[in-house]
Amino acid sequence: MSKTILIAGTYDTKDAELSYLSQVIEHQGGSVLTMDVSVLGDPSKPMDISKHQVAEAAGSSIQAAIDTGDENGAMQIMGRGAAAAALALYRDGRIDGVIVLGGTMGTDLALDLCSALPVGVPKYVVSTVAFSPLLPPERIPSDVQMILWAGGLYGLNSICKAALSQAAGAVLGAARAVEPPKRDKPLIGMTSFGKTVLRYMVTLKPALEERGFEVVVFHATGMGGRAFESLASEGAFAAVFDFAPQEVSNHMFGGLSAGADRMTNAGRAGIPQLVAPGCYDLVDFVGWQPVPEALSDRPSHAHNRLLTSASLTADERRQVAGAICEKLSQATAPVAMLLPQQGCNEWDRPGGDLHDAEGLAAFCDEVISGCPGTVDLHVLECHINDPAFSAAALQVFDAWLENGTVAAR
Incomplete structure (x- = not known):
């Protein structure tokens, strides 16, 4: 000792x-x-x-x-x-x-x-x-x-x-x-939020573990995204499921940023990326502080006393789509993007606090038109929290396992 x-x-x-x-x-x-x-x-x-x-x-x-x-x-x-x-x-x-x-x-x-x-x-x-x-x-x-x-x-x-x-x-x-991280199984990095807003990890984590992987889920509220990017830059992951890139939006519009390099380090390190725009439409700010003036006229959702999320306009969502596409264009390994056209967080379903069909359509159109040719785009007629989304993610990942893009050992 x-x-x-x-x-x-x-x-x-x-x-x-x-x-x-x-x-x-x-x-x-x-x-x-x-x-x-x-x-x-x-x-x-x-x-x-x-x-x-x-x-x-x-x-x-x-x-x-x-x-x-x-x-x-x-x-x-x-x-x-x-x-x-x-x-x-x-x-x-x-x-x-x-x-x-x-x-x-x-x-x-x-x-x-x-x-x-x-x-x-x-x-x-x-x-x-x-x-x-x-x-x-x-x-x-x-x-x-x-x-x-x-x-x-x-x-x-x-x-x-x-x-x-x-x-x-x-x-x-x-x-x-301390029990240092083990390296006996290949590691998958996944970004998400709590189950009240994003739920895919409930299905995906056990499914990926059955395939022989260890899955680490990062809470993408600034600090979690920083940890995810840090490990990605070290080449720690066999693949990433970056399904909650909201920190990109946060960095652009003054929210809880994980840094300007968010959504870039896996690509630089040659790590295959499965990407989806979970909560892309939100900007998080500190709930116990005054609402930032630039966001004061937006629909918002108070997640708890610490965190409130404000909704982006259609034009701002187009900007986010462009930024995500630009970041993915720099990747040096395969990238697949899943685009669920019926919504990207639980609050934006019809009847939800932050539902905005026009804004969602604007984002999807911008992604489809601006998606780099190096990115394998999958347009899905489902919501990100639907079982069909997780099934589509596993289908892409299994194809990568079969063709050797990702190694199980």
Whole structure:
């Protein structure tokens, strides 16, 4: 059960706090490696990974960071170096988890460092801005843990020790308990929402598991799409069922974005894609905040107290169709698009809160006319939540299995 935790931070200004983390981890029977990401100052004692080694891992130097004359530019150099150095340590089997501590500057670096490590490696960030809107979803690693560093801006005290000791115990406990992702079955990534709005995963997940695949379903509300894209960029999936690309609409119209690269990484990585436009017609915004002015005159659905979805106009839906087609045109592996012409979420059925037959027709027409020739388009006379939709998806996938586009092992 001996585990080694990488502790990273600016030891020139936060030596006492970082050293306290080491003490707690070692008192609990763990080991530590220390990484200094300071620029101007020096730690009170030598670190396992010095600031010079961190800068060199970024293909730079501490002097070059100083010469930028800009704290932001200097710390971005250190962020790149910390990410590269941490990944090398993990690949060499020298660390089992990581904890990074900081304010806004340290948190910015922490997101780079933690993003470099694979899913399943325990990653903890102790931050004065944890859970803050300062942190965009596209910067947050898919399985990072954060704790608010209350009272931790400067110096140790009993309040901040409560957060630091929890984080130290948590990362060591996670390193001892973690069950890393298995690779004994090919993985399928699927995007969706809860069963009240999209239901295909209820049918598709067991059907794909019977075919020998492991299925991972991502909640496409910004963070889930970010995790999906992160794993797609690593080539983790044998195929994807990207049936809830609403984050594309969100990014275009100011909703809960998963980043500008949403719906592109599977194509770049050569992963076969089955695509459908689930909830393409909606823009999500934070339900407990005022409705954005640009969406104030739209029909909307309050999903709960956290999340409200507003409907797009027919013209905006055409724009979304064009953006999706453009993204799919860049794919380097087969793409099949399923277009259910009777609707793409439960709320847009006739009689539903957000039913808009004209808008749906506009979207479908734009997809049909603008679909790239490299995309296998299937126009379906059904709703996305009908059994016929899931049956059509499995029919395409089975054909891919038969012709070798997707391998079952």
